[in-house]
Amino acid sequence: MPTLLVTGGLGFVMSHVARQWLDAEPGNTLLLLDPSPFDAAAARWFEGRGERIHHVQALTTDAAALNALPDHITHVVHGAAVTSMNRLAEGGAGLSGMLPALKGNMDGTVDLLAWAQARKGIQRFINVSSGSVYANHGPAVISEEGPVDPDGFYGVTKYLGEMVTTQTAQQFGLSAVSVRLSGVYGPMDRETPHRAVRCVPMRILQAALEGRVLSVDAPDAVGDFIHAGCVARAILGLLVHPGPTQPVYNIAYGQTVTHRQLIAHVQALVSGFEWEEAASEEADLVGDPNLTTARWGAYDITRLHKETGWSPIPIEESLADYLAWLRQ
Numbered sequence: 001m002p003t004l005l006v007t008g009g010l011g012f013v014m015s016h017v018a019r020q021w022l023d024a025e026p027g028n029t030l031l032l033l034d035p036s037p038f039d040a041a042a043a044r045w046f047e048g049r050g051e052r053i054h055h056v057q058a059l060t061t062d063a064a065a066l067n068a069l070p071d072h073i074t075h076v077v078h079g080a081a082v083t084s085m086n087r088l089a090e091g092g093a094g095l096s097g098m099l100p101a102l103k104g105n106m107d108g109t110v111d112l113l114a115w116a117q118a119r120k121g122i123q124r125f126i127n128v129s130s131g132s133v134y135a136n137h138g139p140a141v142i143s144e145e146g147p148v149d150p151d152g153f154y155g156v157t158k159y160l161g162e163m164v165t166t167q168t169a170q171q172f173g174l175s176a177v178s179v180r181l182s183g184v185y186g187p188m189d190r191e192t193p194h195r196a197v198r199c200v201p202m203r204i205l206q207a208a209l210e211g212r213v214l215s216v217d218a219p220d221a222v223g224d225f226i227h228a229g230c231v232a233r234a235i236l237g238l239l240v241h242p243g244p245t246q247p248v249y250n251i252a253y254g255q256t257v258t259h260r261q262l263i264a265h266v267q268a269l270v271s272g273f274e275w276e277e278a279a280s281e282e283a284d285l286v287g288d289p290n291l292t293t294a295r296w297g298a299y300d301i302t303r304l305h306k307e308t309g310w311s312p313i314p315i316e317e318s319l320a321d322y323l324a325w326l327r328q
């Protein structure tokens with residue numbers, strides 16, 4: 001019976017991976033390793049699937065919890081991470097304020113890889129990384145070849161995780177790959193102790209639902225925005241792929257969309273929604289029109305598409321799905 005271990009499985013993107021795994025086959029079972037308890041949103045998200053879910057409330061650095069995990073786990077998706085590191089450093093704490101998050105992101109990945117490598121039945125290990133490993137400037141469409149130059153401690157921890165994953169695969173034979181995500185949005189995106197990010201599509205949709213005029217400082221700022229459900233589908237494709245040929249894969253929409261275009265899509269979904277330009281210090285939605293390449297531009301998804309056949313769904317459908325969830 002295939003059993004997937006998902007770390008951070010109650011969080012934003014990983015909850016999509018977890019639910020799609022359960023829905024893929026009636027015999028699939030799921031083990032969630034997450035320090036958070038089930039909240040109301042998670043309970044609704046997994047409604048009707050609880051009999052196939054086992055939740056271990058622990059961190060990936062908890063050696064006792066890892067050693068107590070059952071032997072029948074066949075696949076692993078490691079998505080647990082603290083994303084909002086800058087918030088932890090507020091108040092003058094500096095680097096010391098980020099130490100728990102830094103250690104958790106780095107040690108948690110190494111500890112989980114060591115646990116998986118020592119197990120005999122792990123068929124595939126996927127480490128979830130981020131486009132934050134890329135440089136701020138470079139080609140208009142960035143491939144997995146880079147340039148890689150993390151700007152910030154979160155990106156540093158993600159790149160370290162990639163390197164350790166690759167070395168573990170090469171030296172110890174664990175079938176392990178990393179995936180780099182662009183700007184993800186969609187259902188289950190909510191503030192948690194480990195995430196305090198309000199993405200661009202969320203800001204636009206919330207203003208539309210609240211009947212507010214959205215103030216925007218840079219309508220021609222861009223991003224590569226991908227729905228969390230599409231990310232999950234890509235990850236599951238790599239989980240069951242006979243043999244990935246590369247150590248890392250981009251998961252993204254594959255093209256940039258301006259804030260102006262996103263707003264127009266939402267206007268087609270929510271009648272009467274309006275926006276206006278405003279100065280940065282007064283704007284609800286802030287962007288930088290000069291950041292259009294490398295990390296901030298489009299991500300090349302050719303590698304993943306060629307190997308697995310995966311493609312994202314149109315952004316109009318993705319935004320409509322997210323809107324429906326927000327309305328609930």
